[in-house]
Amino acid sequence: MCFMSNKLPPAAIDGERENLTIDEANNSVTILNAPNIRIYKVSTGSMKPLLAIGSFGIFTQNVNTNDLCVGHDLVFEDEEVYMKGVYVLHRIIEVGWDAEGWKCRTQGLNNSKPDKGWRRPSEIRGRLIGVYNG
Numbered sequence: 001m002c003f004m005s006n007k008l009p010p011a012a013i014d015g016e017r018e019n020l021t022i023d024e025a026n027n028s029v030t031i032l033n034a035p036n037i038r039i040y041k042v043s044t045g046s047m048k049p050l051l052a053i054g055s056f057g058i059f060t061q062n063v064n065t066n067d068l069c070v071g072h073d074l075v076f077e078d079e080e081v082y083m084k085g086v087y088v089l090h091r092i093i094e095v096g097w098d099a100e101g102w103k104c105r106t107q108g109l110n111n112s113k114p115d116k117g118w119r120r121p122s123e124i125r126g127r128l129i130g131v132y133n134g
Helices: none
Strands: 020-023 028-031 034-042 056-060 073-076 088-098 101-107 124-132
Touching: 034 124, 056 073, 073 101
Parallel strands: none
Antiparallel strands: 020 028, 028 034, 034 056, 056 124, 073 088, 073 124, 088 101
């Protein structure tokens, strides 16, 4: 699984601190002039080769599940499988609907099996829109 942290290297934020909000509780950085954009640092290899350990994923928080499809990469929080406050970045491999509504299955690119369970809209924290491998 691709866990995220907000431990940006000092050089990445020097001189730009007035434009950033570091949110330790949600393990992210928000760009103040783009409040729906978050930057997460990758701390595992589950999304290699797209995201290496230490690279940064850039995400939009404006996520409409009707626009999501197989192949999109999501940041999600699943308290039943992972610890509260742990965000995971994995790719959608299946989309479906049931009596509770929209759902999707996810899997890390470098993982041999899908993640346990289904992701629901309430668990989704963002959709990948860019990568910085610095």
